[in-house]
Each structure stands twice: as C-alpha cells, then as structure tokens.
Amino acid sequence: MADHLLDVKDLSTYFFTHAGVVKAVNGVSFTLERNETIGIVGESGSGKTVAAMSLLGLIPDPPGKVVGGTLMLDQRDLRTLSDEEMRAVRGNDIAMIFQDPMTSLNPVMKVGKQVAEAIVLHQKKSNSEARRMAIAALARVGIPDAPRRAEQYPFEFSGGMRQRVMIAMAVSSNPDVLIADEPTTALDVTIQAQIIDVIREMQFEFNSGVILITHDLGVIAEIADKVMVMYGGRTVEYAPIDEIFYNAHHPYTWGLLSSLPRLDASKKVRLTPIEGQPPNLLFLPEGCPFVGRCPHELPQCRGEWPAEETVAPAHGVHCWIPVDQRLALRAELPHFKEPAA
Amino acid sequence: MSLLEVSDLRKHFPIRTGVLKRTTGWVYAVDGVSFDVEKGETMGLVGESGGGKSTVGRALLRLTPATGGNVTFEGINVMKASRGEMQKLRSDMQIVFQDPYASLNPRMRVRDIVGEGLVIHDVGTDAERKKRVAELMDIVGLSPEQAERYPHEFSGGQRQRIGIARALALNPKLIILDEPVSALDVSIRAQVLNLLEDLQDEFDLTYVFVSHDLSVVKHISDRVAVMYLGKLVEISDSAVLYDFPQHPYTEALLSAVPIPDPQTERSRKRIMLEGDVPSPADPPKGCVFHPRCPRAQEICTTAMPRHVPTPGADAGERHEVACYFPARFKDGQRFVADEPFRDALPEDQA
C-alpha cells in the first residue's frame, strides 16, 4: 500500500514554551487518496490545525517543531525538503483555505489581482495570462459577473464571496491536496451550504484530495469519506465515515456524538455532555489524554498509550477497554444509533 | 398577560458619513418585530447575520435604545420606565453574552464579577453577599473557592458558567441568552445547555435564546422565531418546526443545516438559496425575502406580508408566518396554494 497521494506516519509536532513542552500533535498517522475527503474532527487544542500546518511546513520555529514522523506526498518526504522546495509545494501541490476569509485577503488590493498574483507566483505565467486565468478561476468558483468583480476590493465582497475568492486562489495551481481549515465556520448556514458545494466541485474538477478540519460533525457527515477523531494531540479513532457515526468504538467519539443537539430529533432528548474541561496540553498524561473525562476509565489508561486496534476494515481505535466490553457499554448509550442494515 | 410582550419593535441605526457626520441613511437592524413570551417558556430567536436578532435581545433590556415600538415586562413599559422602575427591571431581566472572554472584566475577581449586581442593588451585608456568591458558584457547577480567582484562569465553558452565575445573582425572572454557547466546544456546549435547562426548572426562569444555530435553538426552545433582515418571518412550536416549516426561508435554513448523520445527509435534498443576504441599509421592497425566494411572485414585490397566525392543526398551535405563499399541511400532505394567503395581505387589500 505504498501509493497513497498523501501518507502521514507518526507525525509529532511539539511546541517548546517557557512553561514546558506542549505536545500539540503526538504520533498521528493517516493517508489520503485523490478524490477522497478526510475529515479531521476535534475540539480546540486537539491538534487538528497544527497537524495541517505541519504538512504545509508552516509551524513557527521557535517555539514549534515537527519532531517526528514522515510526511510522504507522492513519494516525496516533505520533512526532507528545503525551505525553497517547501514553498513550491505550498503553492503547487498543497493549498490551504483558512477559516476567516476577511483576514486572509489583502484589503487594499483588487481581488482579481490577488488571485492573479498567486498564479504568477506559482505558475510562471505572464501578467495578462494570469489575469485571464484569475477571472476564469473566479467564475469557476461561482462568482457572478467575474470580470467586473475582479476589479473590486475585498470589502465589497460578502463573507461567502470572500471565501469563494480564497478557494479560487487555492485551486488556481491545481493542487493535489486541498486543506480546508474550518472553511464554513465563520459563515451563515445558507452560505455554508454553497461553499461546501464549491469545495466539492473543485475537488471533482482537479481530482484533489481534501483534508477538512472542522469541529462540526454535520459538515463531516455531509462531505467526508473518512474521519480522524483527535483529542489532546492524539488520534483516538480513525475510520470510514459510516463507521464513525454508526460503529464508533472510542468513548470520546461517543461523547461527541451524544453532545450534539439534533435538528431532526422528533422529541426533546436531554444531551449527554462529556464532563470536565479540555485537558491542559502541558500536563497530558503518558497514557490516553482522555483520562479524567472518560466515564469508563480503567487503571491502565493512565499508564501507556494504547496501540491501534483494528475493529473493522480501515477502522482503527486506540482504547484500553476490551472490545466486547466496549460494545456492551455502547449499547447502553441513550443516543447511540446502531448501524443501519 | 404574557411575561414579556414585544410589539412592533424597531431599531434603526443611522449611517453617518463625511466630516460633518450627517446622517445619510439608516440600517434597519430590527424593523417591526412582535412576539410574546409566556412565563417559564423558552423563546428561540434564530436567523443569520444581519437578521437583527442580537439587537432585539439588547433592545429588550434597553441596553440599546429602540427606535420605536413597545416592550412590556409584567405590565411595565420597558421603553418608558423611570429610573426607579428601570433599577427594578434590571434585577428582573438579565443577559448572558456570547463571548466568554469579552464578557468578564479581566481585572476583577470572579467573586466581584458575580456579586456586582448585589452591590449595585445594595442587597444584604458583606457576609451575606459572600454567602450568596458561594451559593451561585455552586449552582452553576463551580467551586466557591474558585471565586477568588481571575477570569483568565478559567476555560471558556467555565467562564460562561461565571456569566450565568452573574445573571442569576439577583433572582431574575427573564434571562436573554445571546448566543451563549456559540463560542464553546461541542462537548462543553452540551454541558452549558443542560445547565441552562436545569436552572430554568429550578428557578422558574423564562428565556429568550438568541442564536444562529438552528439545532441548538430547536433543542432548547419551546417556540422558535425566525428572523430575516430585521423582520420576523415565522414563529413556530419548536416540536413541529423541522417537520412543518411554512416560510420558504425557514425551509431553506432547515435544509442548509447539515445533520450529523451520513445516511440522512445522503438522502436529503438541499434547498440552495441564491446569493447573499441583502444589506439591511437597503432592504428589498415588498417582502424582504423575495429576491432569494424560490416561491416569489408578483405580489411579493409590493408589500411585506403581515405576520399572522396560520390555520392547520398539523402545523401546531400558535404558528405564525409572514408569507403570501406559506406551505400548508393537511393529512400529512404538504402543499402551497396558488392564491396568496388572504390573512397576510396588507389591510387595504384583504
């Protein structure tokens, strides 16, 4: 199984702060194929954004450093590349869409020019050629009247339109991997739906692999093919989409699912939150970071990080609770939805 | 008499331009909003940005002066309350804010933040106030010792609990919850929602819950009011909202919310709204939703439909909508009439 588009193994990114070492990402592995979408789910401090920025080589050093792992993109280990090669990778092979399209655009430069600059930078096109391509790119992401809109400034665009511009910039170089970090979180729900559609279309058009980072399990259910659930810098569960929603094995995943108010619930059900507070990344235990909040904690949970256990095809989980016991516990959860036949 | 009666509430912000700061236009943030809230219920106020829902929350408490309309709390007109009446209202009506970081003064200890209302309203002695703060900390699930700390020593969820404790200090009857869980992580959000539900039962509270998150609003509210561009377009029992939306904007909003269930997601059809929300400084003529509405007809461009109760048992009681072509439900069948809904027509045409 060597020919993944992206193959991340044992990625670890630490931050060396005045107060101690923050293990923001700790031994994370995943793969991504063309035309596939992986959703990385987690709460603040889970390491999901740091993991993506490690891929892009954008961890500020100091205080951060990718301390371990291999990041293979099409047979090339990104960790061995020079700064210059990494810059080329960022524009051409991996592109990123950020959460806040307002602060990611230059407020005093015309939108068309910003997209064109991205093209000139990475594709060595002439200015007029780049301009033409920029307008085409804007039109492709669904900006109506693109030639005129290209002459406008970011403040004349709504949030949703700005996010389209960001996508146009990101896909202008036909990237292999598109990282979208909470691309819809700052947008209104009706606009969110539009943006997710655009991302999907772009993925289809360029055969890209998409890494979608989000805290919103609804968006995950909508577009992800597989899901990596992160907690305290660790991957706790990694599985195809339906497996996560209907055959989850990790108590944290259960907790996330039963914390969600459901729009489609016919009667009012009391939520089952995860008790306690998010962990302090400076004082993560040696073992599972979920200890202290996990309602089913065992003595060995504090000792060592459990190895990955494969519970179904392509479905891995890190948990010390024996599998039969896990299934019994899960059956008692009020919200749990058994896999549909 | 309802606990809170809001009628024709309006809040227009002036747009001032130039050196002379002349008013060159108005932002119609809230434009003719009416609803009642019964004692003990939770009214959800939902909508997208520019909808005006947060402004409604603030205008109810007179934190921002309204341009027009009336707000009546227990028979007292909030808009015209005297200084003395207002002091009384301040302890009866409280607010919890969205941002757990910006809503707590970073230079005050938690005990002073939670107890500030008691000091302002001169409730009890120092010792009694201290006891009350400890009690409040306990009520919201924090330990009384933590009251000696400063806000930055707490996580987002804990800070939101502090904000709730502050709101409870004076035994209010009504609490405006302005996006109280939007800034919180999923697992913490559920904790705070459960806490709010428990407090409501325990202290017989009435809530106005303002949020952009339809799932959250539906979960916590008894009734849901949907706002669009400063207007109320639909009020519905939250139990029937998902299955029987009548206004096309509500339908689109519901269908745009992704459901955390892949199988449901694959089978759902999404109503895609074209374009963006127009500027509240230049709202469309006629029905404010008509430029984006899939059902819009000629009549929709003439005047804003009136906000009126709709018949039909399936759609629940107390169901109100402002639409000429609302969806109707009969014997489990959904249909839209060809003729405009008579009750919604402006008075001179009806």
Added chain:
Amino acid sequence: MAKWDSVKPERDLYGSNLTETPTVDARRTEEVVEETVETGAKPLGLWADTWRRLKRNKLALVGLGIIIVFLSIGVVETAFYQAHLHIRSSSDTRANSHVAGYLAPYDPNEVNYALSPQGVGSPPSWKHPFGTDFLGRDVLSRVLIATRIAMLVGIIAVAIALTLGLLLGPISGYYGGAIDSVIMRIADIFFAFPYILFVLLIMSVLGQGFQNVFIAIGVLGWASFARIVRGQILSVKSMEYVEAARAQGAGDVRIIFRHVLPNSMAPVYVAVAMAIGGAIVTEAALSYLGIGVQPPESSWGLMIAESVQYLASGNWWWLLFPSLALTTTVFGFISFGNGLRDATDPKLKE
C-alpha cells in the same frame, strides 16, 4: 466596509457575516498555534504575564536598569541637596564650606581655578574622571547633581500631564458628543503648535526658573495622554463586560472606575515611560536655549550649552559626559517603554 464606520458596533449588521458566529477557534491559524502554546501555559496574572514577556526583551531590561540607576542617583542627590540647603541656610559662617554630595566626589559648585589652568578646564584624570570645566568645577559631580533635575522634570512634568490627561480623556471618551468634540479640538490645537515654541510662550508668561519648566512641559503634555485614554475608553466601553455591568444596573461612575479605566491603562503606562524621556530632552533643550535651569544650578542641557562655547579649544569632555548621561537616560526610558508596549500588547507577542 468603510462606509459603515460610523455605525455603532453591533454584531449583526450587514457585512459582518464573519463576526457573528465565531467559535473558540474562529481565529486565524497563527492564533490557533498561539492558543495551543498558551493553553499549555499555566495562566498567569495580567501583570505576571506582562513581566514574563518583558523579561525576555533584553533591550527593555537594559532600559529598566538604566532607569533604576539614574533614578537612584536622582533620589540620593535630592536627599543631599536638601541637607546641603539646610547647611547653607543654618549657618552663614559655613556658607563657603565645600560640600561634596553623597555620590558626587566634590562640591559641584566649587570653583577652583587651579583646575582650569588656561580657563578651559582640565581633561579627565584619576582625581577627576570626567575632567573639570572652565571654572575648575568637577564635571562628574555636576553630571551627578544634574541627574536630580532631569529626574524631577521627567517625573513632575509627566505627572502634571498625566493628571490633566486622565481627567479630560475619560470625559471625552465616555460621554462623547459635543464635550468630546470640544476637548479633542483643543487637544488638536496643542498638537498643531510647534512644541518648543509653545513651551517658550508659556515660559515667557510664567517667567524663568526650573519649577516653571515642569509646569510648561506638563501643561503641554496632557493632549497626548488625553488622546490615548480616550481611544482606549472608546474601545473598552463597547466591550461586553461593560454592557453586562450596565445590564446589572451599574451607573456611569461605577462603569468608568470599575470597568473602563482599569482596562484602559496599559497603553498609558507605556506612554508615561516614553513621555518621561521626552520631558528630559525638552528640559535639556530649554536649558540649552538659556530659558530653563539657570546657573549656578546644574542641568545636562546647561552643561552642554556651556561646553559648546569652548568646543573650539578641544575640550570634548564637557560635551561628552553630560550628553552621554542625557542620551543614556532617554534611551533607557524609551527602550523600556517600547518593551512595555510589546509586553502589554498581545498582538505583538513573541
């Protein structure tokens, strides 16, 4: 969204789709990284946190060291000065006695023509490390005693400016409207006038003498403090915790003193450090021009002025040492002020 500038900061106005629904990590990626780093850190108090960041700024620490050294010299020499005055006034018979300072090796005013053979002083030697001036006075002693004036000017002048600024700035910022316009237009006038010219004008009214130097510099400095405080207050008063206090029923006085001012001060402390440096330079300039401190009193500016007349004779030490003292002190205050600004502004962090 330039044309919306004058609209009150409401969260749900047009164009702010972005701000309506932030979650805890609704921030830019760099900030997420920062948060990751910061959530790991044990929360510190606001001052402890500022000090932690300041400690890492070597230049600021050097500045702080310089300030401490010169302040100490100033304090010790002031104490000496008082004692010295006492001796002089208590017994006329000892009027000619030579009194060395606690730090100064010689009486700074002791004229000794033997040490100024050609009337141009003598160069640095072991006995007089900074040399002597044209009257044979010990330059080191004079530089040390002049420190007293420099520190007094810095502190007293800035204290006057700060008092005025803290009085007018909050009024301007909190109440706004016409009061604000009047105060700020007066401030503009103070800014528009050439600074030294303005000081000269005031000095010509008040008369010469170093007490009047304090007053002139102080009176002129208020405008910048008032502006800083006003700007801070404008941003702080729209914070949610201020709104929360208002919802609790807090009055203006309470809001200003408990909530707004304490959270507006950080940039003021920075400005104070910078302004002290500026005041010292102004005093030197005035003394150089001959309208500040008068002989036989010693001031760095005065010493520089005296030395310049003899520059042609190659007596570099008169010029060098007072100039060095002046530059070092000002550098100390400015680099400390810069460091303080970086340390208190989380956006410039690390």
